[in-house]
Amino acid sequence: MFKTTLRSAILASMVFAAPPSMADPDAGAYLAARQAAISSDYAQGAIYYTKALISDPENPLLLESAVSAFVALGQVDRALPVAQAMVTLGIQSQTANLVIDASAAKSGDWMAIFDTLETGQSVSPLVDGLAQAWASVGLGDMTKAVASFDEVIETEGMRAYGNYHKALALASVGDFEGADALLSGAGQIPLNARAAIAHAQVLSQLDRNDDALAMLENAFGQSFDPGLALLRAQLSDGETVPFSIVTGPTEGFGEVIHMIAGLLQGEAQETYTLQYSRVAEYLNPDNTDAIMLSAGLLQSLDQYELASETLARVPQTSPSFPNAEMARIDALRRLDRPDAAIEVAQALARTNPELPFVHSKLGDVLRGQSNYADAHAAYSDALDLYGPEDPNRWLVLYARAITSHAQDNWPEAEADFRAALELRPDQPQVLNYLGYSLVERGEKLDEALQMIETAVAARPDNGAIVDSLGWVLFQLGRYDEAVVHMERAAALEAVDPIVNDHLGDVYWAVGRKIEAAFQWHRALSLDPEEELAQRIRDKLELGLDAVLASEGADPITVANDDP
Numbered sequence: 001m002f003k004t005t006l007r008s009a010i011l012a013s014m015v016f017a018a019p020p021s022m023a024d025p026d027a028g029a030y031l032a033a034r035q036a037a038i039s040s041d042y043a044q045g046a047i048y049y050t051k052a053l054i055s056d057p058e059n060p061l062l063l064e065s066a067v068s069a070f071v072a073l074g075q076v077d078r079a080l081p082v083a084q085a086m087v088t089l090g091i092q093s094q095t096a097n098l099v100i101d102a103s104a105a106k107s108g109d110w111m112a113i114f115d116t117l118e119t120g121q122s123v124s125p126l127v128d129g130l131a132q133a134w135a136s137v138g139l140g141d142m143t144k145a146v147a148s149f150d151e152v153i154e155t156e157g158m159r160a161y162g163n164y165h166k167a168l169a170l171a172s173v174g175d176f177e178g179a180d181a182l183l184s185g186a187g188q189i190p191l192n193a194r195a196a197i198a199h200a201q202v203l204s205q206l207d208r209n210d211d212a213l214a215m216l217e218n219a220f221g222q223s224f225d226p227g228l229a230l231l232r233a234q235l236s237d238g239e240t241v242p243f244s245i246v247t248g249p250t251e252g253f254g255e256v257i258h259m260i261a262g263l264l265q266g267e268a269q270e271t272y273t274l275q276y277s278r279v280a281e282y283l284n285p286d287n288t289d290a291i292m293l294s295a296g297l298l299q300s301l302d303q304y305e306l307a308s309e310t311l312a313r314v315p316q317t318s319p320s321f322p323n324a325e326m327a328r329i330d331a332l333r334r335l336d337r338p339d340a341a342i343e344v345a346q347a348l349a350r351t352n353p354e355l356p357f358v359h360s361k362l363g364d365v366l367r368g369q370s371n372y373a374d375a376h377a378a379y380s381d382a383l384d385l386y387g388p389e390d391p392n393r394w395l396v397l398y399a400r401a402i403t404s405h406a407q408d409n410w411p412e413a414e415a416d417f418r419a420a421l422e423l424r425p426d427q428p429q430v431l432n433y434l435g436y437s438l439v440e441r442g443e444k445l446d447e448a449l450q451m452i453e454t455a456v457a458a459r460p461d462n463g464a465i466v467d468s469l470g471w472v473l474f475q476l477g478r479y480d481e482a483v484v485h486m487e488r489a490a491a492l493e494a495v496d497p498i499v500n501d502h503l504g505d506v507y508w509a510v511g512r513k514i515e516a517a518f519q520w521h522r523a524l525s526l527d528p529e530e531e532l533a534q535r536i537r538d539k540l541e542l543g544l545d546a547v548l549a550s551e552g553a554d555p556i557t558v559a560n561d562d563p
């Protein structure tokens with residue numbers, strides 16, 4: 001409830017400048033900047049918005065856009081003079097005000113935060129209230145800070161967040177009993193990994209490691225992210241864990257901004273949420289959660305180069321490092337840099353040989369480059385590390401089966417497919433792949449049909465799976481039934497050459513030769529691999545029956561022998 005109420009308030013308070021009239025602008029720079037903004041190309045946007053401002057320096061839209069581009073790049077210091085210019089011009093902007101407050105907090109100029117609020121430079125009610133509280137902490141006035149936190153707590157919809165930051169502030173000055181009292185309040189603190197880590201650290205400082213472990217297990221069971229897993233190990237070993245979530249007011253304000261970014265995630269546009277996560281990084285460069293959030297938002301915006309650069313800032317000593325490298329591997333693959341992705345994956349496997357998901361990721365990267373032998377070995381390493389009941393095991397078995405199939409080792413492939421199905425009996429991907437492979441091999445067709453029917457029931461809108469059903473019916477000689485499913489598959493996968501080729505074969509089988517030729521021509525137009533393309537050309541020249549005969553297969557009994 002707290003999150004929904006606050007999120008609504010934040011979204012409602014977003015302020016955007018109205019598009020202004022352009023005063024003799026640099027039209028080329030402006031258009032280039034707009035195109036960069038449409039594609040979320042922040043680097044180009046920053047260049048061209050800055051250039052456009054030279055000829056129109058007081059344009060609110062250009063100023064706002066330039067600030068946003070610099071912040072999205074993580075260049076808050078470069079955004080500051082533009083934000084200050086907006087204030088001088090009387091332009092209201094949440095992003096500009098956020099940049100100015102963040103810069104003041106970064107430099108320890110806490111009075112500046114009060115000054116900006118007195119002149120009406122607001123970000124949002126929650127940010128403003130907590131900024132004042134943390135500024136008072138920065139000025140050494142805990143009495144005023146507590147009063148400010150309490151004012152936030154008494155504001156409708158903000159109690160949980162006020163309590164959380166008050167607890168962090170108390171802990172940062174050594175009042176762990178006061179912090180625990182707030183963090184222990186049922187329903188009074190937002191439950192997330194960072195809040196749990198903060199509370200566990202507070203309990204450890206109070207020599208209550210057992211209570212900290214119980215709290216973590218009650219909140220998260222046995223499922224822990226890397227940071228929580230490390231913390232749990234330290235607590236179990238009897239270590240006194242230092243309080244490190246927030247060590248001072250600058251990090252405290254950074255935690256406010258990170259919290260807002262988390263609340264906005266999935267609710268606001270990624271570009272808007274990115275403003276907050278980037279500022280959170282700026283205020284606390286060691287906040288790997290903020291770094292990971294920024295990188296995830298950048299990937300959602302197809303900014304893979306920026307995402308990769310951001311992820312590379314997570315230090316190897318961080319518990320989040322393996323996850324950051326896994327995400328960086330994905331970004332490199334999207335950038336079509338497979339060699340770099342493989343290099344990162346191999347290095348990660350060398351430095352973290354005990355993590356099964358790392359070996360599985362290496363297998364995925366190698367398989368993507370058709371290096372099936374090494375991918376098979378990587379998947380085998382992962383399976384050796386996964387426990388027999390681990391929920392991820394079926395997926396690795398499935399992936400290893402694909403590599404065995406690609407290396408023409410069908411017995412091992414089939415064994416892994418069936419082992420995966422023992423763990424996930426109705427998994428549609430496995431059922432479809434195994435069923436289709438059996439059809440292609442002409443083996444166990446009745447079982448294959450049952451598998452694929454089950455897969456289609458689970459994924460009726462998956463064109464590849466529907467294609468498999470039509471194809472197994474074709475192989476069983478049930479041509480009229482196959483037509484319905486193949487037509488639906490072609491509608492779902494309109495630009496897949498294999499599906500269109502299959503539909504042509506099915507049309508031929510029921511005597512619809514003109515339509516068969518049309519589908520084969522269409523399949524050729526969709527750039528199939530050369531082996532398939534040659535087979536299609538042969539069918540167009542000689543007919544399907546002649547091609548089947550040349551392959552040693554039985555001809556089709558055509559239902560209708562129209563020309």
